[in-house]
Amino acid sequence: MAEKFHTELKELKKETVAMALLGRSMLRDAVDALVRQDEDLAASVVAKKEQIHALEVDLEEHCYRLIALYQPMAKDMRVIVCTLKVITASVRIGRYGKVIANIVKEIAEKPHISHMMSIPHMAELVIDMIDDSIKAYETDSLDIIADFSARDDTIDALRHSTFREGITHMMEDPRTITRCTHYIMVARYLERCGDHACKIAENVHYMHTGERIEIH
Amino acid sequence: MTENCIISTTDLNLWYQDKHALQSVSMKIPQNKVTALIGPSGCGKSTLLRCFNRLNDLIDHVKITGAITLDQRDIHAPETDVVMLRKKVGMVFQKPNPFPKSIWENVAYGPRVHGIQDKADLDRIVEQSLRHAALWNEVKDRLNDSALGLSGGQQQRLCIARTLAVEPEVILMDEPCSALDPIATAKIENLIEMLKEEYTVIIVTHNMQQAARVSDYTGFMYLGKLIECGKTGQIFEHPAEELTENYITGRFG
16 A cells, blocks of 8 residues: 555656646746747747646645545655645746736837846746756755755845836836836746745755755 | 653563563653554564553563653562552553443442442442543443443443543553444544543554544654654654654555
């Protein structure tokens, strides 16, 4: 019975990694669509909303079924708890991708201001954090998430700088208000995605050690 | 462990002839708490339980070293009265074992052995014990019926009532639910929860979910050794020892 359970648990983890990568790709594609002002790519991100939602329901049910049937304990229990958190974080990341993709058509008609300030760089850093958090979950390794606190500080600083720069542009030229407001919102969404990567990292730490930490 | 401890073992070793069944077990049993002992078959958990009221004395060729104290008194000291020890430390076994007598006589048996003869006193003790064992309402109208006519779960609660009748401090339970169906098991588990207000309960169980449900502290034993003992939540959420982790997640045993 234990063997059957552990096979199912491995399968659950594999499917959760695939779902997390879908959420990550939605964010990646949304940022690319925004940078390149590619409305088709943005539409493809929006279209994935149903898919990620269906996966969320499926995987959560898988977790509940394993809890009901096997009453897992210790590390097995922690893996399932962590998995539920990874599922939620991945859906949120995917949804932010969708929200950013929806902005693409709103500001597609005019060129970007100042290369969107810090947003492309910020997006790279956030997506790296998401990649590392998924890898840590998949491989049960804590090394790659050890510096998340410092990386999260950098993301926060970049969001703040985007905010200030955006305000400056808007004061100088009110015709930029729509675009700059969207940039400020995108920076906020990216920062939230970084926070979700931190949440995944915190839960991977709990899964691995049984101890709770807070990354902020 | 900050709780008051009622039983404590120090470097306890037990041999059944050549078999070293308990190896240097040191543990503290907190008062008015439920402590569960878990571990694979043959790990020594029942042997340890039987040490607490010296039931192993009844087995030939048993050698015990180390100390066990109850209320800070050595239970192996020459002045210890074993009958009084077993009055203080009662036991409930795996299979319900009522005497082939009436329900009333089963419960009154112990107090009678300890010298209570007055019928009114005995009636009071029988009612109180059956109430504490959550059996009174089911049997109050047929106290003179044979105990063997009760269901398995009722028989087990009768055995608990019989143990309570002599006012013990500690109740040892060796797999008390393994012969019972889930409903009877749930009743015993609820009862254990109530009993700890007045008694200290030590339970041996193969059912880890049961240990997790009913106990405050859990000790994991393996091959005669106490591997880890701690708060139940901690043991089942993040045990300190890998061996414990592997056992409770079903990787062996």
